[in-house]
Amino acid sequence: MIQTLDGIRRDLSLLADMVEPGARVLDIGCGDGTLLAYLRDRKGVDARGMELSMDGVRDCVAQGLSVVQGDADSDLKDYPDQAFDLVILSQTLQATRAPDKVLGQLARIGQSAIVSFPNFGHWRAILHLALRGRMPVTPTIPLEWYETPNIHFCTIRDFLALVDRLGLSIVDAAILDAQGQRLKLDAHGCLANLIGAQAIFRLARNG
């Protein structure tokens, strides 16, 4: 079921599967535009993006994508309520200064949101910390603590607790291994938190 024919990362391909064709989509932290271009070309979405790095923005605009230079922490407030059918935060949540506020903004500006992140509760990370006494460096957490832009790591359970506290609900979930292969696990279970290297959640507001 995993499509990697287009050279797109497996986690992005899985995430793309959750996107409705033709939707109005904002990808926050869209990087070089790989996912956005894929969604535009394969799903016919109205693709918009926000990216912090100017290099990324230039790459996106040069591909004909509509992307603004901006910061998820400070610039989402400009968008009106429910401006998008879907807001995507792919592998970016852990790099924000205030993940709770960013998630709140996602829920405000999007009818629904898709969030993916590396799971800090993964056994490899736990073992790394427990046995070596050092901050984990794993396939999904590849950088040393002093050079990582990821300042707010969380586990899948941490994320679920925050989602609950913000009054959001999980509509869809996918637990992935380090290679982006989907694991058939209940996202709320202990096993997902332990052997899931990354997770993708689709969120909606309660009620």
Next chain:
Amino acid sequence: MSLEPALSTSPASATRAVPGQWVEFGSDKLLRLDCGAVLTPFTIAYRTYGTLAPDRRNAILVCHALTGDQFVAETHPVTGKPGWWEDMVGPGRIIDTDRFFVICCNVLGGCMGSTGPRATNPATGKPWGLDFPVTTIPDMVRAQAMLIDHLGIERLFAVIGGSMGAMQVLEWAARYPNRVFAACPIAGASRHTAQNIAFHEVGRQAVMADPDWQGGHYYATGAVPERGLAVARMAAHVTYLSEAALHRKFGRELQDRQGLSFGFEADFQVESYLRHQGRAFVQRFDANSYLYLTRAMDYFDLERDHGKPLAEVFRDTPVRFCVVSFSGDWLFPTTESRRITHALNAAGANVSFVEIQSDKGHDAFLLDEPEFFRVLQGFLAGAEIAWAAEGATATAGGDA
């Protein structure tokens, strides 16, 4: 200071010699100006490049900056220099005249053939001088819209311009959202800042302090306020550059001498360069036009002009935007472009925003900046696909 003596080509004779196209709007095509006056008749001088497609959907309007003109992609008839955006506009260029029909007109109030203070006041038979009504950026754009009507074009594929040109682009998108598919304001702002008004005032005062200015009625006297206009240009030119660019180009190098003169000659290369810029400018530009056009920029304030916050001005606009700024531009800094972008986001607009890394100052938009070219090319390519998809379903007209 000493400026080299005068110029062989007087500005007045330059106008009459201007080649290219022009259209005169007669009494059936009045232009109501923001100041309350009605201008009639008036002329808009323009140049077009490329061929208008049978469906008239390949037109791009390029808006020039303060001291630019319609000669965007060809040798300038007065200076003999290349067109001001020849790197960008031409066959096979980013704005490809093999495919697009490119229009560039001299703005209202200008001095390269469009009606401005140097034109003849029909009431007196003499040049307008300061009796010419003060014109605004929206006035310029209204006149451009009349030109576009005249050319039989209902919707422009794109409107593109830098600096004062960016102001016109924003006004186009705000005033005629259904006549513009894509808008690219480059190195611009939604209103002129206090600092920029201040610089313009310095320039105007330099012109008006020149005895040859004669209250603006110098045309018949044979004297032209060249010294004042040259000083205005010198001061303004510094604001178009950057400390880094000036240092790189000139440093403290001396001009044609081994040591300091202990006088007020142009000891330094940078002085000599500025004096040259001043001299060259007065050959092609009318001092009164300089007053009027700088005033138009000062008055520009989209929020005030439209009587609502910026985001409301563009609420639900169908226009696709690509906002571009340059990191080394301190005259129209990135903060101004970001302000526009924030408002466009709030308005739900389709917008891209890029800050190009460059230390060349405000003038970077006129220079060969590969990243900038790449961005504009990508934006136009993306817009073209959407424009083609819209195709036959396009709805036309709908002037606000």
